[in-house]
Amino acid sequence: LSDEAYFDILFDGTPKSITQFPGLPERTVILYTFSKKFAMTGWRLGAAIGPREVIETISRFNVNDESCTNNFVQWAGVAALKGPLDDHRKMIDILRERRDTAISILNDTEGIHVATPNSTFYLFPNVTKAMEKLGMKEVEDFRKYVLDKTGVSFTTRNHFGTPLPGETQKYVRLAYSGINTPEIIEGLGKMKELLTVLR
Known part of the structure; x- marks a missing residue:
């Protein structure tokens, strides 16, 4: 697991992920939240990014645990990802x-x-x-x-x-x-x- 909640809260330089190193993308799950970069604390929106078989398993557990993130929060996340970074x-x-x-x-x-x-x-x-x-x-x-x-x-x-x-x-x-x-x-x-x- 690579907790990358603060990945984009960087003052100087370029953020680096453990997945940039050989052999690690296929055995790493990145945990990401919208609460930091997009100031969406309280919206409870995040993502797990990793190998398909792991993400499919996480999805099955997540659906049974909390059903899903509500619709308007998902659309807010899409807008944040597609919007300007000013x-x-x-x-x-x-x-x-x-x-x-x-x-x-x-x-x-x-x-x-x-x-x-x-x-x-x-x-x-x-x-x-x-x-x-x-x-x-x-x-x-x-x-x-x-x-x-x-x-x-x-x-x-x-x-x-x-x-x-x-x-x-x-x-x-x-x-x-x-x-x-x-x-x-x-x-x-x-x-x-x-x-x-x-x-």
């Missing part, structure tokens, strides 16, 4: 601005470091040093503290599975998909101010 390009530019704004503020915040991703609309800042300055050991305590003091909400590394043995760095996840740049500046500015007091 809006997608605009969306990527908007996401890039949000990403760059958030990264600039976060990397200028005491005790926080974040790398620049080339895809998706999430950031995974390392908050280990900020937590140490607060005397916190649990990232969930940090999340609650920041939420209580600033109103800034995010998930933590722990929301994505149990940390591995020996994993010592603490991370949070911020999404910048459903928030405008001025709100990012305001929210992360409050967080920066809160953590700057720690110096």
Whole structure:
């Protein structure tokens, strides 16, 4: 399985699929969603792309599980696929601005470091040093503290599975998909101010 939900949310370069490599197209099923590239979150429209015999089996299970995707959603998907990509390009530019704004503020915040991703609309800042300055050991305590003091909400590394043995760095996840740049500046500015007091 190749989960390619974020395949088209790429800031620089050309997206690459595992199916581009010899011997892999015939043994790979790509999972794709319309929710990212076409901003159709909630429409519940996606696709499985792969060898005919596998897709036929998936189709039999799917028909018995959920019957089918309703008619107007299917037509919306067709329109999205056949339509111009101008809006997608605009969306990527908007996401890039949000990403760059958030990264600039976060990397200028005491005790926080974040790398620049080339895809998706999430950031995974390392908050280990900020937590140490607060005397916190649990990232969930940090999340609650920041939420209580600033109103800034995010998930933590722990929301994505149990940390591995020996994993010592603490991370949070911020999404910048459903928030405008001025709100990012305001929210992360409050967080920066809160953590700057720690110096």
